Amino acid sequence: MQLNSLNSKYQDNQTSYGYISVINHWLIAALVILMLILGLSLEFADLGSLKRNVLSLHKSLGALVLIFGAWRVLWRLFNGFPSHNFAIKPWQKGAAKFTHILLLLSIIIMPFSGYIMTEAAGRPVNVFMLFSLPPIPDSRSLKEAAQLVHTLCAYTLCGLLLAHVMGALVHQFKDKLPMLQRMLGKTN
Numbered sequence: 001m002q003l004n005s006l007n008s009k010y011q012d013n014q015t016s017y018g019y020i021s022v023i024n025h026w027l028i029a030a031l032v033i034l035m036l037i038l039g040l041s042l043e044f045a046d047l048g049s050l051k052r053n054v055l056s057l058h059k060s061l062g063a064l065v066l067i068f069g070a071w072r073v074l075w076r077l078f079n080g081f082p083s084h085n086f087a088i089k090p091w092q093k094g095a096a097k098f099t100h101i102l103l104l105l106s107i108i109i110m111p112f113s114g115y116i117m118t119e120a121a122g123r124p125v126n127v128f129m130l131f132s133l134p135p136i137p138d139s140r141s142l143k144e145a146a147q148l149v150h151t152l153c154a155y156t157l158c159g160l161l162l163a164h165v166m167g168a169l170v171h172q173f174k175d176k177l178p179m180l181q182r183m184l185g186k187t188n
C-alpha cells in the first residue's frame with residue numbers, strides 16, 4: 001500500500017474526517033458523557049458509602065480527559081474543520097460550527113476547572129493511584145471561582161450536547177444525510 005493512501009485514511013482532508021479524528025471524537029465523547037453522569041450523580045444521587053469511590057473515579061477519569069483532550073483539541077486546531085457539501089441551511093452550518101467550538105472549549109475548561117478547584121482546596125488529584133497532577137497553592141477564592149466555572153460549564157455542556165446530538169440525529173434520520181458515517185471516517 002502506498003504511504004500516501006495510508007496517510008489519507010488517518011488524516012483529515014478538506015471534506016472528510018480521518019481515523020485519528022474519529023478515534024479522538026468517540027473516545028472523548030464517551031469519556032465526557034460518563035463524566036457528566038458521574039458528576040451529576042455526585043450532585044443529585046444519594047450514593048452513601050460509594051460517594052468517595054465515585055468522586056475518586058470522577059477525578060481520575062477527568063485527569064485523563066484533560067491530558068487526552070488537550071491532544072484532541074490541538075489536533076483540531078492544527079487541522080481545521082473539514083467542510084461538507086450537504087444541503088443544509090447556512091444558519092444550521094453556522095450553528096453547528098459554533099456548537100463544535102464550544103464543545104472543544106468545554107473539553108479543556110471542564111477538567112481544568114475541576115483540577116483547580118480540587119487542588120486549591122488542598123486535595124491532591126491522584127490518577128488511578130499511578131501518579132498525581134502537579135499541586136497548586138491553597139486558595140479559598142480560587143477554589144470558589146473554579147467551582148463556579150465547573151458547575152456553570154457543566155450545565156451549559158449538557159445543553160450543548162443535547163443540541164449537538166439532536167442535530168446529528170435529525171440530519172441523519174430526517175434529512176437522510178450520512179452524518180454518522182462521516183464521523184466514522186466512511187464518507188465525505
Ligand code: HEM
Nearest residue numbers: 025028029032033076100103104107165168179180182183
Ligand atoms: C452520542 C453522542 C454524539 C454523537 C451522536 C455525535 C455526533 C457527531 C457527528 C455526526 C459529528 C460530525 C458533524 C460534521 O462534521 O458535520 C460530530 C462532530 C463533532 N462532535 Fe460529536 N457527537 C457526540 C458526542 C460528542 C461529545 C460528547 C463531544 C464533546 C464534548 C462532541 C464534540 C464534537 C466536535 C467538537 C465535533 C466537530 C469535529 C471534531 O472536532 O471532532 N461530540 N459529532
Ligand code: HEM
Nearest residue numbers: 035036039040043059062063110111114115125150151154
Ligand atoms: C470532562 C470533565 C468533567 C466533567 C464533564 C465534569 C462534570 C461534573 C459535574 C456535572 C459535576 C456536578 C455539578 C457540580 O457540582 O459542579 C461535577 C462535580 C465535581 N467535579 Fe467534575 N467534571 C469533570 C472533570 C473533573 C475533574 C478533572 C475534577 C478533579 C480533578 C473534578 C472534580 C469535581 C468535584 C470535586 C465535584 C464536586 C463533587 C461533590 O459534589 O462533592 N471534575 N463535575
